[in-house]
Amino acid sequence: MKQQTRHFTSELTVIGSGLAGCSASIFALNQGISTAQTGNTGAIAYTTGYLDLLGNLPGETPTKLDSPWEGIEKLQEQYPQNPLCRLSKEEVTEAFDQVVSFISKAGIIYTKPDGTNKTAITPAGTSKPTYSVPGTMLAGVKAFKSKSKCIIIDFKGLRGFSSREVVANLQNDWPSLSAARVSFPDMESGEIYPEVMARALEVPAVQERLAETVKEILGDAEVVGMPAIMGMHNPDEVMNRLSALIGKPLFEIPTMPPSVPGIRLREMFEQVFPQKGITLIPQQKVKKVEFDIDTVELHLTDNYGPIRISSQTVILASGRFLSGGLEAKIEGISEPLLGLHVSQPETRNDWYREQYMDSRGHDIHYSGIEVDDQFRPLTADGNIVDPRLFAAGIVLAHQDWIRGRCGAGVAIATAFKAVQGARKVIEDRK
Numbered sequence: 001m002k003q004q005t006r007h008f009t010s011e012l013t014v015i016g017s018g019l020a021g022c023s024a025s026i027f028a029l030n031q032g033i034s035t036a037q038t039g040n041t042g043a044i045a046y047t048t049g050y051l052d053l054l055g056n057l058p059g060e061t062p063t064k065l066d067s068p069w070e071g072i073e074k075l076q077e078q079y080p081q082n083p084l085c086r087l088s089k090e091e092v093t094e095a096f097d098q099v100v101s102f103i104s105k106a107g108i109i110y111t112k113p114d115g116t117n118k119t120a121i122t123p124a125g126t127s128k129p130t131y132s133v134p135g136t137m138l139a140g141v142k143a144f145k146s147k148s149k150c151i152i153i154d155f156k157g158l159r160g161f162s163s164r165e166v167v168a169n170l171q172n173d174w175p176s177l178s179a180a181r182v183s184f185p186d187m188e189s190g191e192i193y194p195e196v197m198a199r200a201l202e203v204p205a206v207q208e209r210l211a212e213t214v215k216e217i218l219g220d221a222e223v224v225g226m227p228a229i230m231g232m233h234n235p236d237e238v239m240n241r242l243s244a245l246i247g248k249p250l251f252e253i254p255t256m257p258p259s260v261p262g263i264r265l266r267e268m269f270e271q272v273f274p275q276k277g278i279t280l281i282p283q284q285k286v287k288k289v290e291f292d293i294d295t296v297e298l299h300l301t302d303n304y305g306p307i308r309i310s311s312q313t314v315i316l317a318s319g320r321f322l323s324g325g326l327e328a329k330i331e332g333i334s335e336p337l338l339g340l341h342v343s344q345p346e347t348r349n350d351w352y353r354e355q356y357m358d359s360r361g362h363d364i365h366y367s368g369i370e371v372d373d374q375f376r377p378l379t380a381d382g383n384i385v386d387p388r389l390f391a392a393g394i395v396l397a398h399q400d401w402i403r404g405r406c407g408a409g410v411a412i413a414t415a416f417k418a419v420q421g422a423r424k425v426i427e428d429r430k
């Protein structure tokens with residue numbers, strides 16, 4: 001039997017539910033733009049939870065930045081095509097403030113950016129500059145700064161996080177750090193997973209039992225670090241309760257992907273966006289886009305059958321290779337949904353440098369979609385593809401977010417500009 005096509009209309013449709021797509025939906029919501037959004041999990045479930053603006057200045061030897069703004073100023077001189085150079089400081093600040101405030105109000109507290117980078121601990125126990133951290137990780141930033149007596153705890157059976165590795169990597173900078181391993185309540189044998197532990201830790205009885213175990217090995221530690229497992233839905237509450245039971249400040253350190261802080265964000269967006277009026281079609285990809293005279297028509301299918309969205313404007317925030325926003329093939333790098341022109345190294349031989357760990361990075365990471373100042377994709381000849389189409393996030397060319405430590409920065413800042421552009425089109429039609 002032929003299934004009936006469900007039809008939605010919107011002023012804006014966001015293709016992608018990574019950080020860029022979700023930020024675009026937040027900006028659209030804040031401006032009263034009726035919005036539809038779709039996309040698979042993407043990289044959001046892999047992220048550490050830290051929101052980086054610009055942590056490193058790429059170059060022969062990448063430099064760690066205390067101030068992302070000094071870094072952006074240098075980028076303006078050295079690499080003006082970087083998307084972060086296309087926004088004013090006020091615009092980037094406003095974009096971050098809106099996103100951090102939305103996420104915090106929705107139940108995952110983040111620190112309000114104060115203009116400087118903080119030093120945060122990575123899953124491997126190295127340190128890195130970042131711009132905003134989840135509230136559950138803040139005590140770690142403070143403890144690292146003051147070099148307090150701190151114990152890092154890991155769990156029997158948990159892979160991808162080792163307290164001994166964290167201590168070994170940080171010990172030169174933080175000599176009063178120690179490591180311990182304990183068992184997680186009711187998960188004493190076999191392999192255990194952060195996501196399962198986080199959900200279990202929402203139960204008060206589990207918090208109490210874990211607190212008892214931790215108290216036994218505390219010694220003279222003033223602060224306790226743990227892998228990011230403090231609940232999936234109310235992490236700040238879980239952490240505060242556990243901290244009160246243990247009697248010491250606690251903090252989370254992100255684990256290897258998939259990571260609980262990323263899954264928290266994804267689950268929160270999936271819950272909150274529909275409540276706020278967004279037409280969210282989760283875990284689905286747009287198959288076809290048609291630019292008609294009056295509307296842009298987007299086609300996709302979910303478990304209930306085919307869907308058509310008629311939209312006035314579209315933001316493409318489909319990510320890079322991991323999320324399928326770009327594809328790398330023998331013939332070159334392409335954008336599979338709309339067949340957009342992709343800026344890329346001249347030949348395949350130029351994608352990578354000889355050494356994998358080359359400090360300059362690899363040219364393939366600068367590939368992506370070319371846009372104008374309003375973030376409208378351009379053809380190879382520099383013409384606007386369609387005035388109703390915008391692009392945001394790491395699908396954009398001229399930024400290596402991995403080396404620049406600017407994943408969230410590029411996603412949030414460019415989504416802000418793309419929504420501004422879409423809003424102008426929507427208003428002009430009224």
Ligand SMILES: Cc1cc2nc3c(=O)[nH]c(=O)nc-3n(C[C@H](O)[C@H](O)[C@H](O)COP(=O)(O)OP(=O)(O)OC[C@H]3O[C@@H](n4cnc5c(N)ncnc54)[C@H](O)[C@@H]3O)c2cc1C
Binds near residue numbers: 018041046051395406
């Ligand atoms: C391991 C790892 C660690 C990271 N750590 C950090 C960190 O510490 N700090 C930081 O700031 N950033 C970090 N990031 C980066 C961050 O998670 C995002 O990758 C980045 O912010 C870019 O987001 P994006 O929305 O542009 O792309 P993505 O997150 O890749 O999202 C793209 C979205 O587009 C969707 N999509 C693709 N094609 C279609 C289609 N046809 N139809 C509909 N949807 C489509 C995908 O399903 C996905 O939802 C990390 C990323 C990884 C992988």
